[in-house]
Amino acid sequence: MKIKELLTSRLGRKIFVSHLIVIGVGVVILLLTARLQAPYALNQHIRQMEHLIGESDVLRQNLMNTFQAALNEVLLIAASGALLAAVIISSFVAWRIVFPIRSMIKTVVQIADGDYRQRAHFVWDDEIGELAQNFNRMAEELHSTETRRIELIGNVAHELRTPLASMRSLMEGMIDGVLPADFSTYSAVQTELTRLQRLVGDLENLSQAESGQIKLNIKEFDLNNLLEQVVLRLKPQFSEKQIDLKIELPESALRVKADRERIQQVLINLLGNALQYTPPHGSVQIYAESKHDMIVCGVEDNGIGLSDSEIDQIFERFYRVDKSRSRVGGGSGIGLTIAHHIIKAHGGSLQAESPGLHRGSRFYFTLPLNN
Numbered sequence: 162m163k164i165k166e167l168l169t170s171r172l173g174r175k176i177f178v179s180h181l182i183v184i185g186v187g188v189v190i191l192l193l194t195a196r197l198q199a200p201y202a203l204n205q206h207i208r209q210m211e212h213l214i215g216e217s218d219v220l221r222q223n224l225m226n227t228f229q230a231a232l233n234e235v236l237l238i239a240a241s242g243a244l245l246a247a248v249i250i251s252s253f254v255a256w257r258i259v260f261p262i263r264s265m266i267k268t269v270v271q272i273a274d275g276d277y278r279q280r281a282h283f284v285w286d287d288e289i290g291e292l293a294q295n296f297n298r299m300a301e302e303l304h305s306t307e308t309r310r311i312e313l314i315g316n317v318a319h320e321l322r323t324p325l326a327s328m329r330s331l332m333e334g335m336i337d338g339v340l341p342a343d344f345s346t347y348s349a350v351q352t353e354l355t356r357l358q359r360l361v362g363d364l365e366n367l368s369q370a371e372s373g374q375i376k377l378n379i380k381e382f383d384l385n386n387l388l389e390q391v392v393l394r395l396k397p398q399f400s401e402k403q404i405d406l407k408i409e410l411p412e413s414a415l416r417v418k419a420d421r422e423r424i425q426q427v428l429i430n431l432l433g434n435a436l437q438y439t440p441p442h443g444s445v446q447i448y449a450e451s452k453h454d455m456i457v458c459g460v461e462d463n464g465i466g467l468s469d470s471e472i473d474q475i476f477e478r479f480y481r482v483d484k485s486r487s488r489v490g491g492g493s494g495i496g497l498t499i500a501h502h503i504i505k506a507h508g509g510s511l512q513a514e515s516p517g518l519h520r521g522s523r524f525y526f527t528l529p530l531n532n
């Protein structure tokens with residue numbers, strides 16, 4: 162039992178032993194065949210040579226013995242050579258198979274211990290090489306997920322710190338008698354609480370969106386009608402900042418099959434951003450049109466604009482071009498990430514364009530048209 166375990170507990174030994182068994186069986190068959198078949202074959206040949214050597218039984222026996230001895234000698238040399246070749250070749254084959262697997266096991270253990278930068282090394286382009294390549298891809302994915310997880314915790318902690326610190330200083334001010342315990346102080350605390358509540362709601366939405374679990378309540382509706390409603394709702398805020406809000410819609414209805422609430426959430430995010438990043442006396446336009454079998458809906462402003470590198474990053478979660486600037490307005494850099502996921506879940510896409518900094522920007526999304 163112990164020998165069996167010793168021979169089968171390692172893949173390299175298994176391959177080595179299996180090769181030896183194959184060659185061993187070959188040698189045994191060869192020897193048996195030679196022992197059983199050779200006397201008969203020799204006898205036949207000697208009988209054919211009788212006219213040359215005469216009918217001497219002694220000579221015939223001598224000839225038989227000599228041939229048998231020579232045959233045994235040759236077979237022994239051949240069997241030893243075959244065995245040696247089998248040992249060398251099977252050791253090489255076993256090493257070739259086992260070496261990359263061992264290196265992969267080492268990497269797997271290191272990754273399981275939390276070192277996500279480790280990669281498996283592969284030398285050959287065979288199935289094991291393919292396995293190592295795919296394993297490395299998986300390790301890459303794990304690494305980026307882990308990096309994003311750590312980043313997310315850092316970002317959430319960072320976002321929570323500001324409203325919490327503000328509330329704490331307001332409370333301390335009241336306790337120390339520096340701030341009056343009146344309406345203005347309480348409403349400042351309430352503003353921070355609202356900000357916290359909004360952040361928690363955004364995080365909830367974000368986690369749903371990123372795990373692909375956005376629940377959509379799909380119904381058919383007219384997008385024109387929704388746009389008019391959203392504009393009516395946000396108009397006072399635009400007027401307050403003296404920003405001209407225009408709406409341009411086609412005359413015929415734009416029928417879509419989508420989640421009305423979610424599309425409204427996207428529109429409010431885009432219009433809210435346009436309001437925030439456009440200086441007073443600027444202008445913002447919201448429009449929608451049908452193109453082939455899609456609807457294109459966008460929000461264009463003549464505000465602070467975006468550089469090319471900023472455009473590449475604005476859909477990443479917690480990304481803000483100017484951290485301090487957005488913080489004043491309460492933005493946490495999650496809105497566009499959620500909007501992007503919502504539109505994607507509807508089978509459309511959300512994109513941004515800008516001719517450059519201080520030259521305005523355009524955010525637009527597509528949705529399949531319901532004919």
Ligand code: ADP
Pocket residue numbers: 430434435438462464465466467475480481482483487491492493494495496497498522
């Ligand atoms: P936030 O809550 O910070 O506005 P978003 O995800 O909605 O988060 O936007 C991410 C960032 O994209 C913003 O912080 C801002 O820097 C940039 N951004 C969004 N909309 C505009 C816009 N219309 N003009 C210029 N920059 C914008």
